[in-house]
Amino acid sequence: MSKHIVVLGSGTAGTLTANRLRRMYDERECRITVVDQDDDHVYQPGLLFVPFGLAQPHGLVRSRPRQLHDGIDYRRARIDRVDLDADTVHFAVGGWLTYDVLVVATGAMLLPEETEGLTGPGWGEKVFTFYDLPGAIDLHHALEHFDGGRVVVNVADLPVKCPVAPLEFAFLADWYFQRCGIRDRVELTYVTPLDGAFTKPVAARALSGLLAHKGIELVTEFTLGEVDGTGGRLVSYDEREVAFDLAVVVPLHGGAAYVGRSPGLGDELGFVPVDPHTLQHPDRANVFAIGDAAGLPASKAGSVAHFEGEVLAHNIGRFLAGQPLDASYDGHTNCFVETGFHKALLIDFNYETEPLPGHFPAAVGLPLLKESHANHLGKLAFEWLYWHSLLPGRELPGIGSAMPEHGKNHVHV
Amino acid sequence: MPTATYDDTAVPVDDEGFFTEPDRWTEAMAGQLAREQGIEDLTERHWTVIRFMRSEYTAKGTGPTVRVLGKTSGVSVKELYQLFPKGPAKTAAKIAGIPKPRGCI
Ligand SMILES: Cc1cc2nc3c(=O)[nH]c(=O)nc-3n(C[C@H](O)[C@H](O)[C@H](O)COP(=O)(O)OP(=O)(O)OC[C@H]3O[C@@H](n4cnc5c(N)ncnc54)[C@H](O)[C@@H]3O)c2cc1C
Numbered sequence: 001m002s003k004h005i006v007v008l009g010s011g012t013a014g015t016l017t018a019n020r021l022r023r024m025y026d027e028r029e030c031r032i033t034v035v036d037q038d039d040d041h042v043y044q045p046g047l048l049f050v051p052f053g054l055a056q057p058h059g060l061v062r063s064r065p066r067q068l069h070d071g072i073d074y075r076r077a078r079i080d081r082v083d084l085d086a087d088t089v090h091f092a093v094g095g096w097l098t099y100d101v102l103v104v105a106t107g108a109m110l111l112p113e114e115t116e117g118l119t120g121p122g123w124g125e126k127v128f129t130f131y132d133l134p135g136a137i138d139l140h141h142a143l144e145h146f147d148g149g150r151v152v153v154n155v156a157d158l159p160v161k162c163p164v165a166p167l168e169f170a171f172l173a174d175w176y177f178q179r180c181g182i183r184d185r186v187e188l189t190y191v192t193p194l195d196g197a198f199t200k201p202v203a204a205r206a207l208s209g210l211l212a213h214k215g216i217e218l219v220t221e222f223t224l225g226e227v228d229g230t231g232g233r234l235v236s237y238d239e240r241e242v243a244f245d246l247a248v249v250v251p252l253h254g255g256a257a258y259v260g261r262s263p264g265l266g267d268e269l270g271f272v273p274v275d276p277h278t279l280q281h282p283d284r285a286n287v288f289a290i291g292d293a294a295g296l297p298a299s300k301a302g303s304v305a306h307f308e309g310e311v312l313a314h315n316i317g318r319f320l321a322g323q324p325l326d327a328s329y330d331g332h333t334n335c336f337v338e339t340g341f342h343k344a345l346l347i348d349f350n351y352e353t354e355p356l357p358g359h360f361p362a363a364v365g366l367p368l369l370k371e372s373h374a375n376h377l378g379k380l381a382f383e384w385l386y387w388h389s390l391l392p393g394r395e396l397p398g399i400g401s402a403m404p405e406h407g408k409n410h411v412h413v
Numbered sequence: 414m415p416t417a418t419y420d421d422t423a424v425p426v427d428d429e430g431f432f433t434e435p436d437r438w439t440e441a442m443a444g445q446l447a448r449e450q451g452i453e454d455l456t457e458r459h460w461t462v463i464r465f466m467r468s469e470y471t472a473k474g475t476g477p478t479v480r481v482l483g484k485t486s487g488v489s490v491k492e493l494y495q496l497f498p499k500g501p502a503k504t505a506a507k508i509a510g511i512p513k514p515r516g517c518i
Contacts, residue, residue: 225491252480
């Protein structure tokens with residue numbers, strides 16, 4: 001009998017999962033429906049470049065349904081809740097879908113209103129975010145008119161999407177203000193809730209070295225409690241203050257709101273806790289989560305969704321065939337970190353191995369944890385790969401789901 | 414593996430002083446652990462958080478982050494910082510005798 005797989009969300013993770021599954025199954029064997037609330041697929045890694053005029057906003061947006069292979073049903077609707085006992089997804093406008101297998105791929109949502117004052121006076125005038133398209137465009141206009149002062153880049157609290165993006169923003173800001181000839185009039189500060197520039201020690205050391213080298217001040221263990229837009233202050237919960245003329249804040253993130261309205265589906269923050277290696281829900285064998293929606297100790301990144309996708313599609317096949325799942329997702333993450341001046345560095349890691357120096361994907365390859373022009377070209381090439389390899393659910397040549405050990409130099413901090 | 418002595422009992426801890434074996438912790442150790450963190454008196458509100466940390470650890474295998482604590486413990490993030498000024502998630506984990514919270518990546 002034909003099975004119905006329902007994929008919630010048609011962003012990076014939902015699209016690539018549906019496309020992989022479509023290739024695995026004949027249409028008579030299995031029906032695939034993908035649900036999303038809007039039709040605009042934004043290439044989110046491009047948001048980083050918009051404020052600096054390095055990417056055109058309209059160039060980052062494509063049609064969602066057109067990224068899906070033939071034979072996938074696309075349903076445009078806002079999800080209201082999932083009834084796990086009835087294997088049913090309910091839509092906000094009424095109507096529902098039942099499923100044999102559910103894939104939650106509804107990503108992470110920005111929650112700026114959860115921080116006191118963040119969306120109050122000054123929001124959109126001197127307090128911005130570049131984490132969504134309208135915010136990135138507003139910030140671009142603000143930067144065009146900025147002629148000096150204190151610029152603060154802040155991450156409110158974790159988890160956030162692509163935790164290196166705020167650092168990249170700081171590096172690019174340094175480059176941008178130099179190019180405009182006003183760097184000597186700009187005080188740049190990076191303010192993070194972490195105890196270093198990054199979560200993992202070896203990379204944290206390299207990245208804080210880069211911040212220092214670029215004259216960007218680093219303020220650590222600062223958990224954002226309040227934004228005073230009028231007074232130009234960020235205030236932490238332990239009552240420290242950082243003054244700004246222009247603040248770029250990455251707001252709190254949570255899972256999609258419907259997760260909270262679906263008893264038994266998600267955790268306190270609306271993310272869906274799944275087995276870190278199989279991506280299966282602990283209490284519901286026919287429910288899986290992938291990408292930013294998953295509550296995993298992995299980065300919320302497109303590369304993660306890609307590596308997860310391979311394991312997930314395979315495991316859904318095994319689940320439908322009544323076979324035990326493969327616990328093979330290892331937490332593999334791969335991120336290019338743009339550092340300005342046409343350079344980038346590359347980090348590659350998993351649940352067990354922190355980002356290390358060396359080369360990727362093997363002893364001969366791109367340098368890891370080290371700035372190079374080749375990595376900058378890699379970052380730019382990622383956009384093409386995103387639309388033409390990641391979303392269609394194809395493998396990247398020479399790069400598998402499992403993190404390559406080869407080429408990494410183990411060092412001790 | 415370093416050890417530390419609380420309530421006359423030697424217990425294994427990590428380099429930063431977090432318990433590595435939460436079962437070795439007793440309520441009688443909490444006072445001294447708190448004083449080491451600059452907290453002279455543990456009030457009932459502190460205990461609410463400490464007990465919550467331990468039950469979350471038992472259920473999930475890691476202590477919650479400040480944000481999750483603020484949403485679920487019944488104590489707001491603001492008050493958490495008043496109770497544990499040096500950082501609620503880490504300080505409360507230390508006093509509650511559970512390993513350092515893994516946090517996020
Ligand atoms: C500024 C920035 C820079 C980044 N840079 C990089 C990078 O360099 N490299 C990298 O690998 N990753 C990067 N990322 C992260 C990457 O974009 C995300 O991790 C990735 O897009 C996650 O895919 P996803 O499918 O899980 O979520 P998304 O792509 O966000 O998709 C979620 C989908 O669910 C839909 N949805 C949500 N709620 C509902 C509902 N109630 N009803 C119906 N539909 C709903 C949304 O409309 C959306 O289409 C960056 C992200 C940002 C913000």
